[in-house]
Amino acid sequence: MDNEANKPWGKLIATGTVTAMLYTLLFAFEKDVLAIFTRTDGLYPLLPIAAAFAFSFSHGAFTGYFWDALGVRARPVVQERSDGADAL
């Protein structure tokens, strides 16, 4: 049963705030960010990858808590296959 006390409201707000800050920074400085992130010298090509990881960790956690808070959670049972490979 979904218990209101078990819902991750604090984590949802924390990750949501960090995600909102990341997106705000990206679009507030849109032109500068684009100019820097498309540089091809030195280690600049790693910037889009670093940004993608940062956004995914923060926003990925936020979306996970979001569905959790809404009560959309996984069913605990995973289906099994019927052949004899279990012995591996």
Place this chain on the structure above:
Amino acid sequence: MEAQFIELTAGNVAFLLIVGFIGGLVSGFIGSGGAFVLTPGMMSMGASGVVAVASNLCHKFPKALVGARKRHQFGQVDIKLGLVMATSAGAGVWIGAGFMEAVRRDYGEAGSSLYVSAAFVVVLTLVGLFVLRDALQAMRSARDNDSDRETTHRFARWVQSVEIPGTMMTFHVAKIRVSALFTLPLGFATGLLASTIAVGGFIGVPGMIYLLGATSLVASATELVIAFVMGLLGTLKYAMDGFVDIRLAMLILLGSLFGIQLGAIGTTYVRPYMIKLVTAMIMLIVAVSRALVIPVYLGELQLLTLAEPAARLLKGASFAFMVAALAVGAFVIVGAMLKGRRLPAGP
């Protein structure tokens, strides 16, 4: 080549958020999806083809990472199988990209598009029909026997029975033991298809099910590991030429991470044949979409006479079919989830 970056409008942002969400939902459920709508969608906004591909890849690897992590929590991801497949998939992407470049050089943009569309139609029709047939059989069997257990396809049973000393690998989550001489070409074909039509999962997922004997749950979850590795390498390659539009990539990611979490949760509510059914439906609708534009490219190559309004109509219908493929997939997934949530918990 200098990259062209577009001005973002409210309409563009809304499109990227919505398609990102639906693409993420489908990816979380069947292991891949979204790219075939997002890439042409970004191009229709004015982004150049290379920026659209690069930006799509840059949202794909973090999305796949989040999806893989989620499905790993459900015990569905075989990380070792994913990494082994990704190794040869990388080689497939590399060779496929070189081949695509040669086609573009020798036959021009229309020749390249014709090749991509023909590859889409042939591969997706053949594999899609095969998966659909199997999904319908599994659906009947589940209804008749009230059983959710998936049986290993006879071809996979043969593959698992082949013992080649020094090449055998055991994959504990997938519960299979096969020779690397089977996983390597399968990974290679996945990468080759990914570099051609941008959706390697249409070979990777059926391949892991019918060739290696993984369940549809494990295959679709493990495909996310392959997508992560290929997306990461692809992004790096394009970033080194300055083609990644981080704004587009992060906007798609904004919607798609909501979708992929929901799709991943969805796999725990549905019967296993649903994954095959949704995969087959999307593959076949996308095949129709690409078949519709083949006359357009034949016209551009002057192998066929086609009036401009007819060409525009076919292109529009093709894009509409691609959007429909995602929408139908999302509709079926959400419907199956809602139905699954009403059923009592499994054994």
